[in-house]
Amino acid sequence: MTALTLDQVSAGYGGELVLGPLSLTVARGDKVALVGRSGVGKSTLLSLMYEHWPDGTAMIPQELGLVQSLSVFHNVYMGRLSQHPSWYNLVTLVRPFRRDVSTVQALLAELSIEDKLWERAGELSGGQRQRTAIARSLYQRGRLVLADEPASALDGPQSEVVMAALTTQFETAVIAMHDVELALRYTDRVIGIQDGQIALDAPSRELQAADLRFLY
Amino acid sequence: MKPASALRTTLVFVAIGLVCLLFADIEITTINPWQELGRLGLGLIAPDFRALDYVAEALLRTVAFAFVGVALGAAGGFLLALAFDWYLVRAGCAFIRAIHELFWALIFLQFFGLHPLTGVLAIAIPFAGVFAKVYAEILDEADKSAEKALAGGTALLSRFVYARIPDAWVHLVSYTAYRLECGLRSSAILGFVGMPTLGFYLQSSFMQGQYGEVGALLIVFYVLIATLRLWVRPLLLPLYLIAAPFLLGSGLPIIWSNVSRFFTQDIIPSPLRHGDGWLAAWDWLLNILTHQALPGIWSTLVLTQIALVVTGALTLAAYPLVSRHFTGRLGGTFGHVLLVIARSTPEYLLAYILLQLWGPSMLPAIVALSIHNGGIIGHLIGRHSNALTLRADAPHGLNRYAYEVTPRVYGNFLAFLLYRWEIIMRETAILGILGIATLGFYVDAAMEDIRFDVAMVLILITALLNIGVDALARLIRRRLHLRTSPVEVAQ
Numbered sequence: 001m002t003a004l005t006l007d008q009v010s011a012g013y014g015g016e017l018v019l020g021p022l023s024l025t026v027a028r029g030d031k032v033a034l035v036g037r038s039g040v041g042k043s044t045l046l047s048l049m050y051e052h053w054p055d056g057t058a059m060i061p062q063e064l065g066l067v068q069s070l071s072v073f074h075n076v077y078m079g080r081l082s083q084h085p086s087w088y089n090l091v092t093l094v095r096p097f098r099r100d101v102s103t104v105q106a107l108l109a110e111l112s113i114e115d116k117l118w119e120r121a122g123e124l125s126g127g128q129r130q131r132t133a134i135a136r137s138l139y140q141r142g143r144l145v146l147a148d149e150p151a152s153a154l155d156g157p158q159s160e161v162v163m164a165a166l167t168t169q170f171e172t173a174v175i176a177m178h179d180v181e182l183a184l185r186y187t188d189r190v191i192g193i194q195d196g197q198i199a200l201d202a203p204s205r206e207l208q209a210a211d212l213r214f215l216y
Numbered sequence: 217m218k219p220a221s222a223l224r225t226t227l228v229f230v231a232i233g234l235v236c237l238l239f240a241d242i243e244i245t246t247i248n249p250w251q252e253l254g255r256l257g258l259g260l261i262a263p264d265f266r267a268l269d270y271v272a273e274a275l276l277r278t279v280a281f282a283f284v285g286v287a288l289g290a291a292g293g294f295l296l297a298l299a300f301d302w303y304l305v306r307a308g309c310a311f312i313r314a315i316h317e318l319f320w321a322l323i324f325l326q327f328f329g330l331h332p333l334t335g336v337l338a339i340a341i342p343f344a345g346v347f348a349k350v351y352a353e354i355l356d357e358a359d360k361s362a363e364k365a366l367a368g369g370t371a372l373l374s375r376f377v378y379a380r381i382p383d384a385w386v387h388l389v390s391y392t393a394y395r396l397e398c399g400l401r402s403s404a405i406l407g408f409v410g411m412p413t414l415g416f417y418l419q420s421s422f423m424q425g426q427y428g429e430v431g432a433l434l435i436v437f438y439v440l441i442a443t444l445r446l447w448v449r450p451l452l453l454p455l456y457l458i459a460a461p462f463l464l465g466s467g468l469p470i471i472w473s474n475v476s477r478f479f480t481q482d483i484i485p486s487p488l489r490h491g492d493g494w495l496a497a498w499d500w501l502l503n504i505l506t507h508q509a510l511p512g513i514w515s516t517l518v519l520t521q522i523a524l525v526v527t528g529a530l531t532l533a534a535y536p537l538v539s540r541h542f543t544g545r546l547g548g549t550f551g552h553v554l555l556v557i558a559r560s561t562p563e564y565l566l567a568y569i570l571l572q573l574w575g576p577s578m579l580p581a582i583v584a585l586s587i588h589n590g591g592i593i594g595h596l597i598g599r600h601s602n603a604l605t606l607r608a609d610a611p612h613g614l615n616r617y618a619y620e621v622t623p624r625v626y627g628n629f630l631a632f633l634l635y636r637w638e639i640i641m642r643e644t645a646i647l648g649i650l651g652i653a654t655l656g657f658y659v660d661a662a663m664e665d666i667r668f669d670v671a672m673v674l675i676l677i678t679a680l681l682n683i684g685v686d687a688l689a690r691l692i693r694r695r696l697h698l699r700t701s702p703v704e705v706a707q
Contacts, residue, residue, distance in 0.1 A: 054368035065365030069382040078362070078378050082370040089374040133365075140367055 003027045004053050004144070004172075011044045019044045019196045026174060028143075031167045033183035033204070034176040036193035036215050042176040045193065046146045049174060053144060058137035058170070060147040064129055068122030072113070072132050075121050076104045079140030107135045111161065126153040134162055138169055145170040149177055178216075180209045221696055222626055226528075233525030236518040242582070245575030252573045255427050263435050264428025271432050274417040275440060276463055278403045281332070281413055283460035285339025286399035290392055292340065293347020300352035313345030314682035316646045317402045318564070319656075319675050321409050322663055327478035329471065332464035335411040339402050343395060350391055358384040397444055401562040404437060408564065408649075412465045415565065422572060434561075441560040482668040489669075504670055508662075509677050512648070512655035516681065519578050519654055520641045523585035527640065528633050530590030531597060532622070534558075538598030541606060541621055551598075558591025563643045564650075571650055581647045581654075585640055593632045600628050631698035638686040645678045655681070 003025050010020030019041035026032060026049075034042045043062055050059050058079065059065075066075050074093065077100060081089055092100065101117075108114040111131040116124060121132060130153045137145055145166055151159035159179070163186040167173050177183050183190060184204050192200030192215045199215060246252065265271065299305045321338035328334045363379040381388075407415025414437055421429035448456070481489060487496035536542035537551030563584045570580030601621050610620050648656025655678045662671035 058367070059365050061361060061365055063361045065361040065363075067362045067379060067382045068359075069385060070378070074378070078366060080367075081374040081378060082367045084374075086371050086373040089371075090377065093377060136365075142367070 004049070006048065006052060009048055009052075011041070011048060013044075017196065019048075019193075022196075022198055024191070024198065026172060028172060030172055030174075030189055031187040032174045032189045032191055033187040034174060034191050034193065035178065035180060035183055035212060036199075038178070040193045041196050042193055043148050046148050046174065046176055050146055056142040057144045057146060058140045058142045060133050060137050060145070060150050062148040064133040066121040066129060066133060069120060071118050071120055072108070072116050072124070072135075073101060073104050073118060075132050076107065076135045076139050079136040079138075104135070104139060107138055110138075110165065111135055112158070127155070127158065130154060131158070131162070134166070138165060142170065144172045144174070147173070147175045150175060151177065151179065151182065180212050184209065222630055225630065225692065225696060229521070229528070230525055233521050236521045239514075239518050240522055240578045240582075242579045243575075243577045244579065245577060246573065249574050256430065256569065256573065259427030259429075259431030260434065261431070262428060263431035264426070265432050267429055267432075270417065270429070271436055273412075274407075274414045274433060275436055277411075277465055278400060278407075278413040278437075279440070280460045280463035280465075281335045281339065281406065281411065282396065282399040282403035283456055284336050284464065285403065286343055286392075286396050287457055287460075288336065288340035289343025289399075290347050290395070292344035294351055296344060296348035297351035297355060300348060305348070309345040309348045310683055310686070311345070311679055313342050313349070314642070314679035314686075315342060315675060316642050316656075316678075317342055318405065318409060318646050318649065319659065319678070321406055321411070322649075322659065322671075323675070325409060326482065326663070326668055327475040329474065330410055330468040331470045332411075332467045333470065334467075335403070335406050335413070336464070338406060339399055343399065343402075347392075347395065351388060354384050354387045354391065355380060393444075393448065396448065397441060397560075400441060400444075401560070405562050405564040408568065412467070415568075418565065419568070422569075438557060438560055442556055478668065482666075483672050485669045485673075486667070501673070504673055508658040508670070509655075509674060511653065512645075512658045512674065513677070513681060515578075515652070516641065516645050516648075516654040516678075519581055519585075519647075519652070520637075520644045520685075522578070523582050523589075523640050523644065524633065524637055526582055526586040527589040527593070527636070528629075530586045531593040531629065531633070534590055534594035535597040535601065535625070536617060536621075538595060539601040539621065541601060541604070541616060555591045555595045555598075558587050559595060561588055561591075563588045564646065567647050567650055576651045578652055581644065581650075581652050584647075585643060589636050589640060593629070593636065596632055597625050597629050600625050627696075627698055630696065631693060634689040634693050634698070637689045638682055641685050642682050645681070 005026075006022070006024045008021045008023055010017060010022070012018060034045065036042055046059075046061075050057060067078070070078075073096060077092060077096070084092075091097075105114055105117060108117060108131075111134065113128055113131050113135075116128055116132075121129060124132065130150065134147075134150055137147070147166055150166065151162050154162060159182060163175075163182060166175060167186050173187070175183075175187065184207060188204050190200065190202060190204050190207055190212070191198060192212060194200075194215055200212070296305055296309055300309075317338045320341055321334060324334040324337055328337075358380055360379075362383075363375060366375060366379060403411075404414035407413035407417065408419060410416065414433060418430060418433050421427075421433065485497050485500055487493070487500045534551075534555065538548060538555055540548065543551055566587060567580050567584035570584055574580050601624070604621065604624055606616070606620055610616060645655040648654035648658065649660045651657065655674060659671050659674045659678070662668070662674060
């Protein structure tokens, strides 16, 4: 994979332009934070990226994309459905293989929800649901992760764990977030969106939290 | 929905109903109808369980036919639902569900005879058409966010069983359970055309004047349906499904030459069969249209519109019986029992009984259709009203009914009523078999004259009429911005 390039893309909603046209290049190894007011088009930009680079990309949408009536294990396992034959997936649905269970369990332990392994996703709290979706992307692996507010329902220490995991276990990461401090600490590049355009694109180490205030 | 447009729609339907009433033939022709009704009531109060093995066999066969028919219908419907985007599949399903179970049974009787296959297919085919539509809607309305988050290149099957089925599962199961109840009713009435189910036993007890037995059969049937949730358990289901095919009875063997004769000769329009050419066939068709189809369509429409309005009136009168805003615990329980009885009684069975008591006219049909459908919709509206929260100082009694509750549930009421319009028409057509001059009457007469070509044309016309009413109801629902999902109807 070379650099990921979006060239003059735009997106609209109901005939109205909400994003772009804008161009953007994400280099291999970049850890990018997307910041900006809510509703400014961060989620839309992430979906555009997913459409352009679907292969080998793990996606954590804001609504998480969990199946409420399946267990946490199965929701996490869904990250690797494409890596197994269909019969294997069908058997797993009824009776998971021990090997997969222990891998998933280890991942959940990192996020401190290993005790929820067999609980149904619909019965979890907001923070637990969010960590389940993150575990799914970590289990899926891949070169790029696209995450939309992955730590919004998590407390301080937990959000540190999640940011560390996403930025170290994926080669490239694009993470939409509004906790500016957290963004500056875990990413190496910040892209600020305003009025559907890129209003700021700079290395994190050159920025202070105050420099981003104009975006909000 | 604007109140004015809902009111206007209601008034138009009521006006049409009143005009139809002018053309309807409504009378009680038996000499002593109340005495007969009294005897039947006595039979219900003092049921005769001496012939227990007789009652047990009626029940066993009814359940067996329902299970096999509904299971096949559900399996077929599920496969069709997967291809429901395809126009031909959608149209085909609309067509097979527009033909009533009893019509399917009459068709299969002509070539499979009294073999169990006749009853099983008569349930399975129309049910598959309904299942396909509803399953497709359920799968379509399921949350798609999980599917979108899957890694690219996930195989279709894995995608489907992980991201689609699990969250739709509850709805699929509850709808299937509801249809099993419908299947039991269908299975029961198949007895009226000769299958060894409840209707068959009921008919023969009636003819012998054994009202005690009639009472016993009816009571056991109500108990069977009311306790459905207790004896149909997920763990027992496989057992039932394995056992059911062996409990259908042996019937009579299929004569295969009849099957081939039916398709190669019987259903070919007679002028063509005799080589009289297309012009003669056209005359033949015109003759059917003017002498059978048109009068049949006319009385089917008249009866349907009257029954629809009476159903609506009955619903509005009945829903307070099961609404917590109007009844206490005791009254509520009584109301529930009443409505369960009303909706568990198949229209056909009720019409048959009333026809015995009052003699042939449209009256028994109107009463039967309204009681059954009013019971169903009344139950649904009552439950809807229970979800409403009224302010603490809301008025009581009639004022509460007219100002607080009814206006709030009126949209749902119209939606459910329009949803059942097509179902009422389907039933109206079939009630013709009992001697009321709707389309079913002409179909039955043609079958008895062994003019299957004519019968097939009439069934085709009936199906088209149902499809037309269904389309009209959908149009009105959309105009009034009414939305009901079939899943809601099922619960």
